[in-house]
Amino acid sequence: MRPAIASCALALLLLASATAFPAAPELKGRWVQGAPVFGTVAPGSKLRFGERDVAVSQEGRFVVGVAYDAPPAAELVVTDPAGAVHRYEYSVEPRTYDVQKISGLPQGMVEPPAAVLARIESDQKLVAGARVFDTPIDDFAGAFIWPVAAEVTGVYGSNRILNGVPKQPHFGIDLAAPEGAPVRASAGGVVRLAHRDLYYTGGTIILDHGHGLSTTYLHLSKVDVTSGQEVKRGAVIGRVGKTGRATGPHLCWRANWFDVRLDASVLLQPDPAKKGEKKK
Ligand SMILES: [Zn+2]
Structure with a gap:
């Protein structure tokens, strides 16, 4: 009798493991x-x-x-x-995006002078090259944290009208932290870009969390990591600033799946962040 019971139990176990992953x-x-x-x-x-x-x-x-x-x-x-x-x-649920008007920017930053077009193009290549990795690490599947404790002052997808001219939508979450506040890695991963001075985004860090998921940290006053470095979730990677095209100190925090621009706030909460929400 005993072997029969044992093999029956084994069969149940095999059945259970076969159904542990449904087809969908x-x-x-x-x-x-x-x-x-x-x-x-x-x-x-x-x-x-x-x-x-x-x-x-x-x-x-x-x-x-x-x-x-x-x-x-x-x-x-x-x-x-x-x-x-x-x-x-x-x-796929559609979203309605805000319209954000910013006036009084130096005209040279809204429509860059011809002299910096080559620099902008080379910046864009650096950034695009940092988001091609399909790294077999699983930090992407773990928990994410807010990179700074601050109020949300700008949201994903808002259409920007700069000095009256419609521009590419804003794909970041703006967090109004003071100059010099520590910026933490939202999740563990590998630094794919650590640059002190990109034309538009100033001090810029891109972290690769595996499987094409990356997070980006812009306008930093200080960059404390180097490309290729591994970081843990919560590690201080830089400091809040207003470098590049920024009207004041804040962290512009972004997320990507390869070149697809995502709403970084949805890494932490089911509903996209709204202006005025306080994060910690
Ligand atoms: Zn931003």
């Missing part, structure tokens, strides 16, 4: 414009989202990013370890 991805996060969506599939699955093959960690974890202007339908294509292909469709 388990998701954490809402399908809303600008949001990161985290998920888990059976380890060994292959995943595709839009035009991109998505890395799946050994535990089956992954992240994808929903664009600022994503269409109303999104699809994940999962090839399970047995080779069967499953398609999952999701509806």
Whole structure:
């Protein structure tokens, strides 16, 4: 009798482990414009989202990013370890973005003089090059923290009208911390860019948290890390400042999934941050 009971228990155990990962991805996060969506599939699955093959960690974890202007339908294509292909469709909630008017900026910063166009182009290459990594580390799947304790004064996606001229939307979360306040790594990862003086963004740090998820810290008065350095969540990486095109000291904090610009606040809370919210 005993061996029969044992093999029955074993069969149940095998059944349980086979059903531990249902066919459909388990998701954490809402399908809303600008949001990161985290998920888990059976380890060994292959995943595709839009035009991109998505890395799946050994535990089956992954992240994808929903664009600022994503269409109303999104699809994940999962090839399970047995080779069967499953398609999952999701509806993406649209967002309404603020319009932000800033006047009185030096005209040279709104429409850069020809003399700095080459510098801006080389800055953009540095930044783009820091966001191509698909690093097999799993910090992306852990908790994130606010990089400074401060009030939100600017939100993701706001359309900017600078000195009356419509510009690219603002993709950061502005946090009104004082000059010199310590800026902390929102999660662990690898420094992919540490630059003291980019034309628009001044002192700039980009941290790679794995699987294409990165966070960016702008207008820093001090940069305390170097490219290639590993950092832990909460480590002081720089100081708040107003370098680059900034009207006063604040941290502009951003998140990306590769070149897809995300709302960094959604790394910490289900609903996008609004102006006036206080973070700590
Ligand atoms: Zn900003």
